[in-house]
Amino acid sequence: MTDILALEAREQAARIAAGELSAEALMRATLERIAQTNGALNAVVSLRKAEDLMAEARAADQTPAKVVLHGLPVAIKDLADAEGLPTSKGSPAFAGRIAQSDAPHVARLRAAGVIVIGKTNTPEFGLGSHTFNPVHGATCNPYDHAVSCGGSSGGAAVALAAGMLSIADGSDMMGSLRNPAGWCNVYGMRPSWGLVPGAGAAEGDAFLHQISTEGPMARSPADLALMLGVMAGPDARQPLGMAVPDLSLGGDVRGRRIGWLGDWGGAWPMEAGILDCGADACAVLEGLGCIVEPVAPPFDRDALWESWTTLRSWTMACKLSGLLEAPEARDLLKPDAVWEIERGRRLSGLQVHAASVIRSDWFRRAADLFDAYDALVLPTAQVWPFPMGWDWPKEVAGVAMDSYHRWMEVVVPASLAGLPAVAVPAGFGANGLPMGVQLIGRRGADGGLLRLAQAYHEATRWPQRRPPQS
Template identity: 45%
Template sequence: MTEPHYLSATEMARLLAAGEVSAAELLQAHLDRIERVNPEINAIVTLVAERAMDAARAADALPREARGPLHGLPVAHKDLADTAGIRTTYGSPLYRDHVPDTDELLVTRLKAAGAITVGKTNTPEYGTGSHTVNEVFGATLNPYDRTRSAGGSSGGAAAALAAGMVPLADGSDMGGSLRNPASFCNVVGLRPTPGRVPGISDKAAWYTLAVPGPMARTVGDLTLMLGAMAGYHPGSPFAVTEPFVPDPEESVRGLRVAWSPDLGGLPVDPETAAVTATAPAVFERLGARVTQVALDLSDADDAFRVYRAWYYALSFPDLDVLGPNTRWNAEQGRLVTGADLARAEGLRTRLFHRMAAFWEEHDLLIAPVSQVPPFPVENPYVSEINGVVLPDYLSWMRSAYWISVLHAPAASVPAGFTPGGLPVGVQIVAPPFADARVLRAARAFEQATLYGERRPPR
């Protein structure tokens, strides 16, 4: 095989099923790749090579009837997900040497499907922010330009995928943490409908803004991985009971697509705007009916910030042990009042009903994922966009976190490159529970453009 580490996961699965490659051989190809490129990119921060090889050899010994849909496929888990017997730091110095006793639910499901855990991917402290850097492991670099950010908070996952270290990786998304790094690293990421991939919480079981989800290099691989991760679990009070079924239809012909270049007045970097502006024409060529809309999602801003702050105050009561970004969020949460929560709930409720009317007239919404292309890695966050000075470190992520408030599935798909070669993704959004429609449209766009096939320079 030529560059086996850059084959799609679905093609790897075919080769494994046909006996043309063993799980051990496939794993070794990825371990070799990790050894070559990870020291500079810093995407995989804990590697369990021997443990993974033992699992791969055990997978090779399984009879065919006992093999799952992800049999023998290497996978890396975000360093927020608990992994039994494997260091899990949450990006915090407090947990530098922490080794959990149990696996998180998504890890259990991926293992049950036959995936081989190779290690953990980098994340900012407690997943706070869309730039992957922490005091434990430092920064993850963008494989397309190693002076740039890989995004976050699932930046290690996105960079590992883009650099060919793994074919599949999991992540999580509150304000864009699956979509932003996918956009920055030219891979695909899906924020599923909340409850599609259940998360189990002992502090905020009803919190719907943070969701786990899949990342991959192709939409087909994303769909394959989502099938293994999704499914009802009684530990989540809003877990989706219906099984996930991919849409057999591959065309977007006839779909009503709403195009919003700025989600209602957000500042967008000119290079990002130029790339994302090419997406509507692609959908039109594919037979969709595209209409530019004047969509106002600004009510989502206050609602998101109140709920996020409340969640951080609940999750992190001891401010003295937190880094600056996490501490700022927790401090904001301590200021949240009952009146604030009532206002946020009212805003989100009215927005939900306005969007319900919107979805009666549109099947999809397309918009920028991020308002900027990958920024210099030494910058802690984006402070200005197209001449607009931003008030805080959250503001540059609004194009992603406004969508989080909608309870809707959203994917980031490669949409092109800036003149300097930096990746830019387009965001594809559908009504709540229409995850299969998002993936159908994402695959059609992917196949029509092939931007995801452009690899990093080395």
């Protein structure tokens, strides 16, 4: 008998539309899988009552399947609002607050037919690539429960890898859709900035903070494309949005030029074996007829870091300063959040401008690179999944880390320039743990990246190597 939870979202939706699978049966199987596996993993939080979910699934079966995600169960990352569910953001300062409306991308997912079953776990305020918080606890890696699943979309990645969901949403400021995908052997996509409407389309600033974005996660690039097609597109309330590009898949990738950036010319420390996984992924692309060649560091590492950390701290200070100023909330904040806020509040307008000039220089330099290459490749992380008891790695390959996020520099180039990046699985290390690589493209080239990723997926099928007991 086919395991309906092992099917891709496209296949689940097609079977529901054809009357070959009921939303009720899919929901029942989903809740059974969550009951079997989530206790050990802690990926799905704030799960709705089973009787309510089953009733919603039965109602979906009474409605013609005219929308693309009709009847599919989805849990929303606990940084985004889903009406009627708590949005804790992993912080005691928000624990128990019930969302009164949907975030823009959540509203689009509901309109496309998904049944929101609950939330997925995240680090407090999404800070750091290790999913633990004082509200919901820690989420562990499905391939080894003693190590981290990454973050901040860690709960989503684990739910996918363990077969609890077929698609999931996430968000990415500093690799939050890419690092957990790499560490959990699934796919995650940071779209071009502006392609998916952000929170600024609904409230708050809509112009200044262009570093974080929502995006899809799945067990195949085809399902990334399916979900992105729902989430993406202009919103009249967002002034800097983008039109949806061609997200159709298929086609020949032979002759695509690929640049392998490795460890940025030795600037970034990497644990042993990670670059080997990257080289193996590049070999797969060569086997598909792509032309792969190493690329010298195209920009100064220290300038990238200075620009990134300035803009990131400024953004976090703008978002969270109110909590720091509230006596009842300050002592509840994660130390890393306090560090970001205080650092951001010390910045002058001219310092923020100088960081934006560096960012602009890097964007222009990257544009020149994409005149020569169709995609650039980097690992999704500089370390292997680390012990659950750590808050963050204090050193990488013998090099001391000077902040809670310094070990994640490898994700900065795409984030800083707002470029699309698809994290694809790159196999397993000698330690038996997964690793991934980022395929990074020119702004707006989201469809081309997905077509390249799908060809890679068809040649590798890494997510079929399922975690134990899933």
